[in-house]
Amino acid sequence: MTQRLSGVLLVEDDEGDALLVRECLRDAGLADDDLIWCRTVADGVDALVEKPSCVLLDLGLPDAEGLSALHTVVAEVTTTPVIVLTGRHDRTGVEAVAAGAQDYLIKDDLTPELLDRTIRYAVQRRQTQLTEVQLREERLLAAENSRLERGLLPKPLLRTGFVSCASHYRPGRARAVLGGDFYDVVELPDGRVRAVIGDVMGHGPDEAALGVHLRVAWRSLVLAGVPDDEILVALSRLLEAESPGGIFVTVCDVAIDRDLGATIQVAGHPPPMLCADGAAAYLEVAFGPPIGIRDEVPPAGWPVTRTTLQTGSALLLYTDGLLDAFRQVDSLTSVGLDELLEIACGALGEDGSLDDLLASIVAQAPIRAVDDTALVVLRVDDPGAGRTA
Structure with a gap:
């Protein structure tokens, strides 16, 4: 059984685009109470205390230019995946992924199925990355402990x-x-x-x-x-x-x-x-x-x-x-x-x-x-x- 979406933070200043995203999420099974909508980067950062499972981030916000909004959000969260929303058919999305986003979506192409699948894949990929980092840290710790043991015993x-x-x-x-x-x-x-x-x-x-x-x-x-x-x-x-x-x-x-x-x-x-x-x-x-x-x-x-x-x-x-x-x-x-x-x-x-x-x-x-x-x-x-x- 497919798990229902939950806990999505939308940072978008355009009310029409926000309505489009909300409708797609509703059709994908997200309850209205599970969507947090903010209009600025500053408000979005404050909303991160709610620990959303995913962040949908528009880059054209009143208090950010270029990829600065993404840099700010990524610096605040290490476990939550960020998906960039863009209205441009250029390299902006690719550059956003290179800067730390899990994925990007073009607003004109949004459908409930595409948004649902992208969010789920982003959450799963981020969890996999975190698990790999944890395993790597565990291996490094074990190797360090082994060296300490050889040196101190x-x-x-x-x-x-x-x-x-x-x-x-x-x-x-x-x-x-x-x-x-x-x-x-x-x-x-x-x-x-x-x-x-x-x-x-x-x-x-x-x-x-x-x-x-x-x-x-x-x-x-x-x-x-x-x-x-x-x-x-x-x-x-x-x-x-x-x-x-x-x-x-x-x-x-x-x-x-x-x-x-x-x-x-x-x-x-x-x-x-x-x-x-x-x-x-x-x-x-x-x-x-x-x-x-x-x-x-x-x-x-x-x-x-x-x-x-x-x-x-x-x-x-x-x-x-x-x-x-x-x-x-x-x-x-x-x-x-x-x-x-x-x-x-x-x-x-x-x-x-x-x-x-x-x-x-x-x-x-x-x-x-x-x-x-x-x-x-x-x-x-x-x-x-x-x-x-």
Whole structure:
């Protein structure tokens, strides 16, 4: 069924021509109440607030010369098609289309069928153009986001086969590239592997930018040889300088030595999970306050937990977005720790790569968390890899 015309704005100063157009539109099925008639460009621009589906524009108006009326209307509307009415059998109509009109009609040739078909085609063409522009913008945005992601998400800096790692990252905001969560993994010249995972309070663009600052600062401090027990102190000072508004950040900082000794510093972050011999358990760690909380920086720095790993064991670092995905929504006490541990134990029994392990854990989450989610797994493969005699 052909849809009835609706919402046409006619800008025409000649009453006889306006009557002709009105009669043609009435015969084409347009109700009289759906036609807005203005005599000047200025009145026509004011009438655009009614959001007509199409504008019929005469070029010979009292307050416009040549194509100036068209330029004025096209500058005011980006989604509404404009059809030029002209009494001339010359290039005026072609020039109008080149200047932004969807089509043109010669008044002497007007018929209800021609006017109806021209309006419908103009509306459809304009909608198609807008859709193409939107799709092109979406493709450009996707390409830009991909470049940002490649540039801002870290690439693990592992030189040998001592430790292998895999990661998963998903921002909480729709169509975002980054959230407030951050992570990084670096192998130092002395063979030690350093890793960090953190969670900036909130998950907007400001928090994402702050997360990038902290991750880059952490890598810079580590590569510069700053002592491990001074890293979180330095990050705390940076956070205070970058965000004086009181935002806090939870962090888990890990160092794995070649003798398989591991030191862990936790600043208000969920405890790492140790996976070994087909079983998984949360490490018992000493907790310090999140960084960024004024007057709560420990005098001696954040407490250090030491443990020993074994070849083939894996250390799972994560942010609380993952816990939210495993939290039982109908339970008043569940925070997701027990549920995540159970799924991780089951995933360990499956053969596959570290990427498969992470994919299995994420896929089994019962709900989709609204918070940012970061997940990193570090597996100790060969303490002698890359060492020289």
